[in-house]
Amino acid sequence: MLNKFKKYIQDVKKELKKVSWSDRRMVWNSTILVLILSGVSAVYIGLVDLLFSTILSNILK
Template identity: 45%
Template sequence: MWEKLKKFFTEVKAEAKKTTWPNREELITSTGVVLFILLVTSVYLFLVDLLFAGTLGALLRRF
């Protein structure tokens, strides 16, 4: 059991060494893209919610 555990952590360490991290410019660009998509999605969901709430409210007032 200990041999398998040791092998596992040895392989994890080897894979971690292969990791490449983004430089500052790539990080800032990626963060900007994520924030933009978050903003667009938030506005879209807000408008859809407003539409559904208005429609449901109108239906409930009517009946």
């Protein structure tokens, strides 16, 4: 059992060496883009929710 675990760890290390990792700048830019798009999406969804709740409250009065 222990030998299988050691082999698994060795195989994982080999595979991780094959991975093409992005450079730090690319990761940072992607992170900023995701944060900005998440914020824009949250504002959009909030405004649509506000619009629909206003319309519904006026209809149900």
